[in-house]
Amino acid sequence: MASVPIPDDSRFGLRRQTCLPGPLPLSSGARLGPVDIAYETYGAMNADKSNVILICHALTGDQYVASDHPVTGKPGWWWRMVGEGRPVDPARHFIVCSNVIGSCMGSSGPASVDPATGDPYAMRFPVLTIADMVRAQAALLDHLGVERLAAVIGGSMGGMQALTWPTLFPDRVERCVVIASTARHSAQNIAFHEVGRQAIMADPNWRGGDYYADGQVPSAGLAVARMAAHITYLSEAGLTEKFGRRLQGRDAKTFGFDADFQVESYLRHQGLSFVDRFDANSYLYITRAMDYYDIAEDHGGSLARAFAATRARFCLVSFDTDWLYPTAESRVIVHALNAGGAQASFVELSSPFGHDAFLLESPELNRVVDGFLRGGRA
Amino acid sequence: MSGALRPDLALIARTVRQGARVLDVGCGDGALMAALRDDSGVDARGLEIDGSNVAAAVGRGLSVVQGDADTDLAYYPDVSFDYAILSQTLQTTRRPDRVVEELLRIGRQAFVSFPNFAHWRGRLSLMWGGRMPVTRLLPDTWYDTLNIHHVTVDDFRALVRERGWHIDGQWFLKGDRETTHANANLFAEHAVFLLRK
Numbered sequence: 001m002a003s004v005p006i007p008d009d010s011r012f013g014l015r016r017q018t019c020l021p022g023p024l025p026l027s028s029g030a031r032l033g034p035v036d037i038a039y040e041t042y043g044a045m046n047a048d049k050s051n052v053i054l055i056c057h058a059l060t061g062d063q064y065v066a067s068d069h070p071v072t073g074k075p076g077w078w079w080r081m082v083g084e085g086r087p088v089d090p091a092r093h094f095i096v097c098s099n100v101i102g103s104c105m106g107s108s109g110p111a112s113v114d115p116a117t118g119d120p121y122a123m124r125f126p127v128l129t130i131a132d133m134v135r136a137q138a139a140l141l142d143h144l145g146v147e148r149l150a151a152v153i154g155g156s157m158g159g160m161q162a163l164t165w166p167t168l169f170p171d172r173v174e175r176c177v178v179i180a181s182t183a184r185h186s187a188q189n190i191a192f193h194e195v196g197r198q199a200i201m202a203d204p205n206w207r208g209g210d211y212y213a214d215g216q217v218p219s220a221g222l223a224v225a226r227m228a229a230h231i232t233y234l235s236e237a238g239l240t241e242k243f244g245r246r247l248q249g250r251d252a253k254t255f256g257f258d259a260d261f262q263v264e265s266y267l268r269h270q271g272l273s274f275v276d277r278f279d280a281n282s283y284l285y286i287t288r289a290m291d292y293y294d295i296a297e298d299h300g301g302s303l304a305r306a307f308a309a310t311r312a313r314f315c316l317v318s319f320d321t322d323w324l325y326p327t328a329e330s331r332v333i334v335h336a337l338n339a340g341g342a343q344a345s346f347v348e349l350s351s352p353f354g355h356d357a358f359l360l361e362s363p364e365l366n367r368v369v370d371g372f373l374r375g376g377r378a
Numbered sequence: 379m380s381g382a383l384r385p386d387l388a389l390i391a392r393t394v395r396q397g398a399r400v401l402d403v404g405c406g407d408g409a410l411m412a413a414l415r416d417d418s419g420v421d422a423r424g425l426e427i428d429g430s431n432v433a434a435a436v437g438r439g440l441s442v443v444q445g446d447a448d449t450d451l452a453y454y455p456d457v458s459f460d461y462a463i464l465s466q467t468l469q470t471t472r473r474p475d476r477v478v479e480e481l482l483r484i485g486r487q488a489f490v491s492f493p494n495f496a497h498w499r500g501r502l503s504l505m506w507g508g509r510m511p512v513t514r515l516l517p518d519t520w521y522d523t524l525n526i527h528h529v530t531v532d533d534f535r536a537l538v539r540e541r542g543w544h545i546d547g548q549w550f551l552k553g554d555r556e557t558t559h560a561n562a563n564l565f566a567e568h569a570v571f572l573l574r575k
Contacts, residue, residue, distance in 0.1 A: 334443050335453040346443045347432040367437040375439015
């Protein structure tokens with residue numbers, strides 16, 4: 001299929017940002033507008049626009065799915081899935097990845113300026129849902145001239161967006177790939193998020209969210225939130241293998257409260273490096289959106305009903321050591337899809353790395369996603 | 379395409395109608411599903427317990443769900459497929475009778491294929507050797523076989539009668555060739571039944 005040359009179209013390429021006039025109607029009943037969306041595109045749209053793939057990012061992710069991160073300099077967060085010779089390949093696909101609204105990497109969020117006041121929204125930013133993030137993505141695709149997605153793909157919170165897509169826009173999605181994710185946030189998921197939010201709000205620098213003016217940000221609270229969350233992304237076996245009870249840069253315990261253990265040092269590093277790239281209020285808003293997420297609840301308590309209107313094909317993947325969104329959660333989705341007669345594939349892959357496995361090198365994951373994207377009737 | 383299929387699968391592939399909707403329970407790596415899709419335009423879905431088999435099947439573009447025939451068939455609606463297929467899986471389920479009931483609820487018709495434990499080679503092994511048979515047909519020793527419910531052609535026919543199911547077709551195989559119905563319980567290595575409720 002011939003590609004349409006679009007060299008001069010400023011809508012396409014790396015590090016794009018657009019302002020959609022809006023207002024965007026939100027699940028809460030509030031409206032958000034204008035809406036900034038930061039995004040990247042890779043590859044080129046083909047003539048019949050049938051090769052568009054939307055990648056959805058996780059809680060602390062961003063639009064830099066396959067290009068170097070401007071702050072950390074690290075390669076794109078999903079370069080193992082998206083890139084040359086990978087299942088999602090810019091040589092074949094036109095790939096879009098946008099920063100979710102509520103975040104802090106260029107899309108509208110609590111750190112953005114409220115046009116009504118000229119000050120940052122802070123906690124005056126409206127509370128969002130996963131569905132709101134998806135509606136913003138749909139508005140971006142309208143702006144890019146994309147009607148239908150060949151596929152929407154995401155892991156973790158990205159999987160929640162991917163799964164929400166065919167429920168909101170049943171005719172705009174041909175394939176839906178949901179990795180290490182769930183159809184609803186469980187009590188345990190909400191509980192861990194609440195720990196993180198309370199850590200942020202307990203930081204004296206948080207000040208009800210109004211910390212943008214003087215730069216005294218609640219980094220201690222945000223770092224603790226990240227540390228607690230990071231544990232849920234790993235597995236007990238993975239932590240044991242990586243750190244065990246080994247001591248950090250010392251031969252004996254100090255009988256004090258330094259980071260004696262390697263695992264403590266590692267978590268502290270994870271927390272500290274996170275605060276350089278993430279806004280604490282965004283962390284509050286996005287975790288809230290995830291906690292409110294329950295697709296069945298939005299469809300009269302029936303998950304099967306949520307997918308009744310779509311003809312999309314689904315591919316679900318879980319990992320056997322993921323206790324954040326365990327395999328049972330994927331099975332709930334699969335059973336609902338089977339009940340509705342949807343074309344669904346599901347596999348539990350084996351990995352020692354817990355929830356984080358979806359971001360790591362996994363030839364089996366790549367084989368499954370590649371086969372799914374190539375195969376079957378759309 | 380179907381030339382490379384296992385004989386019982388080739389037989390099923392020849393019998394399934396063009397364009398039918400098929401659920402293959404215990405579909406392995408999807409060999410039958412792929413043949414049905416490519417040769418007969420069949421809308422095929424699969425259920426398979428082994429993760430690497432599922433990955434292989436999804437990798438070839440098939441819709442296959444990892445799950446257990448004993449527990450996961452309950453989630454499929456009534457009469458949602460033209461055929462439900464259970465090939466070489468019956469004898470590995472915990473409750474084969476309930477699994478066949480489920481197949482006949484989900485599909486208008488059900489194919490069930492299984493190795494015939496009453497084949498004369500197995501009988502000889504038991505009669506003269508006093509040992510559980512290890513043959514070409516049943517290559518695993520008693521302690522590591524997945525077959526937890528060995529069944530004979532006559533056992534299966536008795537179950538069909540008892541439950542009041544109808545036999546729409548039956549085929550018997552010796553190696554890769556079809557063999558006579560006469561004395562199938564003694565001479566058939568594999569049996570394939572097409573059932574209806």
